[in-house]
Amino acid sequence: xxxxxxxxxxxxxxxxxxxxxxxxxxxxxxxxxxxxxxxxxxxxxxxxxxxxxxxxxxxxxxxxxxxxxxxxxxxxxxxxxxxxxxxxxxxxxxxxxxxxxxxxxxxxxxxxxxxxx
Amino acid sequence: xxxxxxxxxxxxxxxxxxxxxxxxxxxxxxxxxxxxxxxxxxxxxxxxxxxxxxxxxxxxxxxxxxxxxxxxxxxxxxxxxxxxxxxxxxxxxxxxxxxxxxxxxxxxxxx
Numbered sequence: 001x002x003x004x005x006x007x008x009x010x011x012x013x014x015x016x017x018x019x020x021x022x023x024x025x026x027x028x029x030x031x032x033x034x035x036x037x038x039x040x041x042x043x044x045x046x047x048x049x050x051x052x053x054x055x056x057x058x059x060x061x062x063x064x065x066x067x068x069x070x071x072x073x074x075x076x077x078x079x080x081x082x083x084x085x086x087x088x089x090x091x092x093x094x095x096x097x098x099x100x101x102x103x104x105x106x107x108x109x110x111x112x113x114x115x116x117x
Numbered sequence: 118x119x120x121x122x123x124x125x126x127x128x129x130x131x132x133x134x135x136x137x138x139x140x141x142x143x144x145x146x147x148x149x150x151x152x153x154x155x156x157x158x159x160x161x162x163x164x165x166x167x168x169x170x171x172x173x174x175x176x177x178x179x180x181x182x183x184x185x186x187x188x189x190x191x192x193x194x195x196x197x198x199x200x201x202x203x204x205x206x207x208x209x210x211x212x213x214x215x216x217x218x219x220x221x222x223x224x225x226x227x228x
Contacts, residue, residue: 034216043121043208043219090160104150104173105217107160 002027004093006108013081014116021076021111023091033074034092034105035065044090050074061085086115119143121220123209129226135197138223140209141190149192150210150217151177151184160208166192199227 005024013019025031032051036044048059055067065076074091089112094105122141130136142149150165164174169186177184181203183195196203206224210217 036219043221044210046216046218049216104162104165109159 002093002106004091004106004108006089006091006111008111009109010112010114012114012116015083016080019076019078019081019085019113021089021091021113023074023076023108024072025074025091025093025106026072027093027095027106029095031093032095033065033067034094035059035063035074035076036090036092036107037061037087038090038110039087047076047089081113081115083115083117086113088112121209121211121218123207123220123223125223126221127224127226129228130199131228132200133198134227135195136199136203136225136227138194138207138209138225140192140194140211140220142192142209142211143218144190146211146213146218148212148217149186150212151192151194152208152210154206154208154222155204163194163207196225199225201227203227 003026007022034049035047037047038044047063048057048065050057050067058064063078065074067074088110090110091108092105121143124139148167151163153161153163161176163176164184165172166186181196186192204225204227206222208219208222210219
């Protein structure tokens with residue numbers, strides 16, 4: 001079955017500390033992987049995506065993620081967290097349909113990040 | 118800065134009433150998705166369209182939900198009749214091949 005697991009429901013880090021959010025997936029085809037961020041009352045914003053090539057991908061707001069096929073993981077990292085990073089983060093996996101158009105995504109349940117001053 | 122827009126942003130209605138939510142996808146995107154987000158279930162895909170044709174609506178309760186794309190600039194999600202369990206945030210997203218881009222959502226409360 002296709003699924004995305006984010007094992008941490010809630011994480012608290014101090015401002016300036018490093019961050020790693022975990023994501024594991026189960027997917028039958030070549031996975032296309034995404035991280036989204038959702039601030040309270042807002043929609044989801046695309047942070048970064050992995051389709052192919054270099055397994056370390058850079059995104060917006062200083063985030064990066066590393067695809068590890070052997071571990072079926074796509075963990076999100078940031079070297080120094082800012083208070084404005086407090087939000088909920090969603091990992092997602094999907095596929096491309098024939099012709100390269102976007103297919104549907106399977107989302108994890110999300111990890112809520114709190115940042116201590 | 119192209120964005121997905123959704124209207125209304127908030128909707129409170131009584132059980133049994135019809136609710137229509139609208140979405141304007143990003144111009145040029147050929148795929149449109151409808152999601153529902155609740156605390157209990159998280160993000161659930163309800164339906165999606167490619168080039169205005171429905172591809173998958175298996176996530177929708179067929180007896181009360183319907184989704185359409187009358188034209189390339191408008192997607193609608195309708196609930197008739199609405200029930201309290203439909204209370205959720207409904208998101209529209211559009212994409213072309215590089216990921217899905219979400220609108221701000223419609224927060225629906227059915228009393």
